[in-house]
Each structure stands twice: as structure tokens, then as C-alpha cells.
Amino acid sequence: MKWNKKDLLGIRELTKEEILFVLDSADSFKDISKREVKKVPTLRGKTVITLFYEPSTRTRTSFEIAAKRLSADTINISASTSSYIKGETLKDTAKNLESMKPDAIVIRHSMPGAPHMLSKYMKSSVINGGDGAHEHPTQALLDLFTIREKKNRIDGLNITIVGDIAHSRVARSNVFALRHFNTHITLCGPPTMIPHDIESLGIQVEYNVEKAVQDADVIMMLRIQKERGGIAYIPSIKEYSSIYGLKTEHLKRAKKDVIIMHPGPMNRGIEISDEVADGPYSVILDQVENGVAVRMATLYLLIGREI
Numbered sequence: 001m002k003w004n005k006k007d008l009l010g011i012r013e014l015t016k017e018e019i020l021f022v023l024d025s026a027d028s029f030k031d032i033s034k035r036e037v038k039k040v041p042t043l044r045g046k047t048v049i050t051l052f053y054e055p056s057t058r059t060r061t062s063f064e065i066a067a068k069r070l071s072a073d074t075i076n077i078s079a080s081t082s083s084y085i086k087g088e089t090l091k092d093t094a095k096n097l098e099s100m101k102p103d104a105i106v107i108r109h110s111m112p113g114a115p116h117m118l119s120k121y122m123k124s125s126v127i128n129g130g131d132g133a134h135e136h137p138t139q140a141l142l143d144l145f146t147i148r149e150k151k152n153r154i155d156g157l158n159i160t161i162v163g164d165i166a167h168s169r170v171a172r173s174n175v176f177a178l179r180h181f182n183t184h185i186t187l188c189g190p191p192t193m194i195p196h197d198i199e200s201l202g203i204q205v206e207y208n209v210e211k212a213v214q215d216a217d218v219i220m221m222l223r224i225q226k227e228r229g230g231i232a233y234i235p236s237i238k239e240y241s242s243i244y245g246l247k248t249e250h251l252k253r254a255k256k257d258v259i260i261m262h263p264g265p266m267n268r269g270i271e272i273s274d275e276v277a278d279g280p281y282s283v284i285l286d287q288v289e290n291g292v293a294v295r296m297a298t299l300y301l302l303i304g305r306e307i
């Protein structure tokens, strides 16, 4: 397959073939991280900037590790150390960074569409590292990679996503990706946290966790997006946790080989119990490990090959 995209702004714009192409490419990059010398020269001479206006542990670090393992030079800019706090606009930041000729910019921003705007002013590749409640494409790609790795397939699986769906870019990107496959998607959460009319997309909605996890092959738990006002949509954290928090007893209803996923950061004791997060069905740290391979593949496809 020929990859001819400059940017990765969202899953919505990817075809099934393109998604599978990233996953297959990530397969070959995963081995590099298991070697004693975890470095190949693929992106030597390339420069990757991470521009993060929101906090991140996994995405920023794994993009930096991915770029470094491919021998690219990396520069990290966060809101607190950029001229954003002196009033510089995103457009001016984009134009100034572009003048320094980077090859790729990974941006995280609270404003949906910020990466799309950046891409208009930059010849460099722009990768969406999460834009508000809109999309988080590399998270969905690493989630699909992990599902395929653990289940040997994506088609035919029952996938349940529980939590603050309405404010979650992870849920949106996963739904866009999973809809290309023959999966049965169930979204579960309080009615105030489920987007209106989502059932018209052929997605099942359940307000009861016991029913939502019945026969699930994959259960993906999401935190309440406090930074996007999620807390205002529930009466109390305690009540939310008692009704929607995933506990060991829920797993008896799921398939025997169910996997438990969470994009992180987890709020232990709220959406997921310690026993489930650290238990035998959890693949949460595998997701993080696979994030490096998926981001290596993303960088390689965008800036490592002639288009």
C-alpha cells in the first residue's frame, strides 16, 4: 500500500487499509524496543518537536522515545515553557516553529481542531496528540494494535467502552477506528455522559455496567474528564464509582479471556478498582508498551519515506 498523507490529524480520515497499514508497520517496529541497542538510523537527520499545551505522561514520552529509537532529534515544548504564556497565538507559534524547519510536530491542545489549524501553516507533518474532546488518533491505533495482538483479530469482537464517553477523545477515535471492523461496540456511562443519537451509528448504549460487560471480549475503561467539566455531569464521584466503577465481580459476566484496557491516566478506586487494574486480565501496560511501536510506525510513515 502507498502511504501518501502528510499529517495524522484524526482516525476519522483514515481508511481501514490505512489503519491496518499502520498496525502492520508497528509490528515490525516493536522488536526494536526489545533489543539491547534500541536504536535504528531510519530517521537520522530528521527533527521531531512535541508541542504540548496539556499535561501528558504517556503520549509525549512515547513519541519522544519513538523518535529517539529511530535516531531523530527531538525537542519538547510545553505550554509553561513556551511564549504562549506571553500571549503568542498558535498561528504565530506554528509559523515560527516552521521557520526552524522541523520535519514533524506532535501537538496536544485543549482546543478541538488545533492540529488541523497548525497543519494549514506548516509544511512539516502534524500529528494530533489529542485535541480537546475531539480525537486522539495514535491512542486508538495503539488500542487496536493491542486488541489485535491479544485476540489475534479485531473483527467479530464485542467491545465495551465505559465512562465519560461524551468528553473523551479516546472514545471518539476508537469508535471511528472500530467501525471499520465487524465489531459490536457498546458504550456505557451515565446518560449525561453519552452523546445524543449515538445509537443511530449502530452502536449499542447501555446505562447498566452489568449488562454492558456481558460477553465482552474487550472492556475499555475511561476516566471522568474533569478538565472538560465532566464532574458537573454526575451527582458525585462516590455514586459514579459505585455504579460505573469496574470491579472484579463484573468480570464474571464477560468472556473468560476478556482483556481490560485503559488509556491512562487511571483514577484508581473511581472508574477501576486496584484488583482489576493490576489483575490478570489487564493489558494496560501492554498498551503503553505498544504505544512506542505505533508511534515509531506513525513517524516512519509520515516523515521516513518518500511520498
Ligand code: CP
Pocket: 055, 056, 057, 058, 059, 060, 130, 136, 139, 263, 264, 265
Ligand atoms: N493516554 C494518554 O493520552 O495519556 P497521557 O495523557 O499521559 O498522554
